[in-house]
Amino acid sequence: MLATRNIKMQIPQDIFIALNIDENEFVFDIKLNYAIELYRLGKLTIGKASELAGIKRYSFECLLADRKIPISNLTLQDVNDDANKLKQLLNDKS
Secondary structure (H helix, E strand, O other): OOOOOOOOOOOOOOHHHHHHOHHHHHHHHHHHHHHHHHHHOOOOOOOHHHHHHOOOHHHHHHHHHOOOOOOOOOOOHHHHHHHHHHHHHHHHHH
């Protein structure tokens, strides 16, 4: 089991009323949105960000896609370079 830490926060009661959510939903939303932001800033990998959010990686990737946040930092040039390397490998084996 992973080591965890509890963090205590004081949130005004009227915030829960205004958002019409309970404490569990609020904590989930905070963790999810912070995980997304840390991933977007490049401070956490997609795996660690999904772990922080407390959801499976695939679900996290779907949420990123819904928000138009890339799930990969590969550029088109990276993909083209890899494709060219593969073509060269195939040609070398012929």
